[in-house]
Amino acid sequence: MPIRIPSAGTLLNSHDLLKALSGLWHHHSHTFQAMLRTRLGKSYIIVVNSGTTACYISLKAIAASRTSRREVVIPAYTAPSITLPIKKAGLIPRLCEVSLDTLNMDPARLEEAIGPNTLCVMPVHMFGLPCDMDAIRKALPDKEMIILEDAASSFGSKLGNRETGALGDIGFLSFNRGKNLSTLAGGCIATDETLMYEHMEREKQKLPVLGAIDQLKLWLKLVGLSAAVRPIGYTLLYELVKRFKYTELHTDFISFQFPDVLAGTGVSLLNRGDDIFRRRYENGRLLQEALDGVDGIRLARPVDEAYTAYNQFPLVIENPSRRDALVDEIYRRTGVETTTLYPDPLHRIYDLGYPADDDPFPDATYISHRLLLIPTHPLMKQKTLVRVADIIRSPGK
Ligand SMILES: *Cc1c(COP(=O)(O)O)cnc(C)c1O
Numbered sequence: 001m002p003i004r005i006p007s008a009g010t011l012l013n014s015h016d017l018l019k020a021l022s023g024l025w026h027h028h029s030h031t032f033q034a035m036l037r038t039r040l041g042k043s044y045i046i047v048v049n050s051g052t053t054a055c056y057i058s059l060k061a062i063a064a065s066r067t068s069r070r071e072v073v074i075p076a077y078t079a080p081s082i083t084l085p086i087k088k089a090g091l092i093p094r095l096c097e098v099s100l101d102t103l104n105m106d107p108a109r110l111e112e113a114i115g116p117n118t119l120c121v122m123p124v125h126m127f128g129l130p131c132d133m134d135a136i137r138k139a140l141p142d143k144e145m146i147i148l149e150d151a152a153s154s155f156g157s158k159l160g161n162r163e164t165g166a167l168g169d170i171g172f173l174s175f176n177r178g179k180n181l182s183t184l185a186g187g188c189i190a191t192d193e194t195l196m197y198e199h200m201e202r203e204k205q206k207l208p209v210l211g212a213i214d215q216l217k218l219w220l221k222l223v224g225l226s227a228a229v230r231p232i233g234y235t236l237l238y239e240l241v242k243r244f245k246y247t248e249l250h251t252d253f254i255s256f257q258f259p260d261v262l263a264g265t266g267v268s269l270l271n272r273g274d275d276i277f278r279r280r281y282e283n284g285r286l287l288q289e290a291l292d293g294v295d296g297i298r299l300a301r302p303v304d305e306a307y308t309a310y311n312q313f314p315l316v317i318e319n320p321s322r323r324d325a326l327v328d329e330i331y332r333r334t335g336v337e338t339t340t341l342y343p344d345p346l347h348r349i350y351d352l353g354y355p356a357d358d359d360p361f362p363d364a365t366y367i368s369h370r371l372l373l374i375p376t377h378p379l380m381k382q383k384t385l386v387r388v389a390d391i392i393r394s395p396g397k
Contacts, residue, residue: 002335003235006375009377009378011379016269019267020261023215023219024212024260029047031263032047032266032267033188035270040163040166041163041166044192044197046201047266049258049259050255053255055187061170061200063091070091072093074124077342078126080349081250083350093352094113094118097361102131103127104124107138120145121136121147122148123147123149123168126153127310127373128312129302132304133168152173154309157307169193171191172187173187173188174186175188177225179311181273181277185262186258207257210257215259216261279377286386287389294392296317312375313374313375314371315392320369322395324340341371348368
């Protein structure tokens with residue numbers, strides 16, 4: 001049995017865990033918000049229990065500002081769970097084709113997705129790769145249209161010197177398991193728009209607050225997580241951890257205010273955020289260099305000025321059966337867990353009113369059947385990544 005290397009991981013040390021525990025009597029949420037405000041350079045930050053809740057509250061505020069419009073434009077290939085807050089806010093998801101070059105929403109295809117009923121556009125920085133925000137802004141027929149930026153999986157990525165999550169009118173991040181900086185669960189909203197902020201803050205105040213017992217339970221989970229992300233702990237705990245992995249589509253989500261126990265973890269982790277994000281960037285760059293030009297494999301082309309804190313490193317493998325063979329071989333020979341993620345584009349997972357016979361988003365479909373993700377988290381050793389790249393270049397050797 002090889003040592004398993006999980007696809008996601010942020011190492012929590014004993015200092016992080018103590019800081020988290022002190023959340024039972026300290027208001028770390030205020031500190032965490034202030035740190036995020038500085039980091040993102042935005043006037044207002046609101047922390048909540050998840051990226052999904054952050055998205056939901058943002059959409060409620062946007063919908064209240066333009067009551068007659070109902071459609072939210074999202075990329076055709078992305079996290080299926082994004083549709084939940086859209087629907088819960090009483091809105092309708094509309095899809096935009098993605099680009100095989102960038103793996104993100106294709107600005108050249110935005111026009112087709114936008115109509116008189118479009119409320120806002122929601123670009124998603126997939127895998128940490130920043131979208132071309134200027135091109136997206138330019139492609140909007142109505143320059144006043146709101147851009148809600150989904151930076152749930154791109155915390156730490158930048159365009160020039162501006163952080164993803166701070167590039168739209170409103171942006172949100174996630175601190176869930178598997179994200180670039182994980183406090184177990186959590187998310188935040190960032191904006192400079194005062195009226196929107198006031199609306200969102202009122203929505204947040206309505207959310208339930210977790211009591212001390214629930215927070216203590218979260219702390220125990222953090223302790224469990226700190227063991228479970230280490231390769232040895234992960235290998236031993238795998239059978240147990242497996243049950244906590246998302247295996248099916250969620251149909252609803254819960255919302256509550258961000259607990260101070262998790263905010264304490266956030267404060268502690270964000271103090272070394274630059275180090276965590278740089279490791280993700282460097283791991284991705286190593287893979288980019290090692291895999292550039294390999295036959296039958298497409299790499300995402302980062303947009304100009306992008307600094308990518310890779311959530312995971314994406315490859316599009318032209319032959320789907322080669323992809324499946326690589327997943328097995330990489331695990332067998334290195335213990336590294338790669339992922340293939342969402343098996344279908346959104347219009348094939350849900351009925352969103354698109355035709356079933358003629359595929360309106362062939363590139364999204366193409367990517368969903370061919371994607372392979374290699375972990376880039378700070379626990380990945382560069383030596384291991386070199387071995388993974390060697391296997392991809394010449395499998396079976
Ligand atoms: C994880 C994720 C979300 C949702 O964030 P949670 O904190 O898990 O609710 C939304 N969008 C994208 C792109 C994500 O990766």
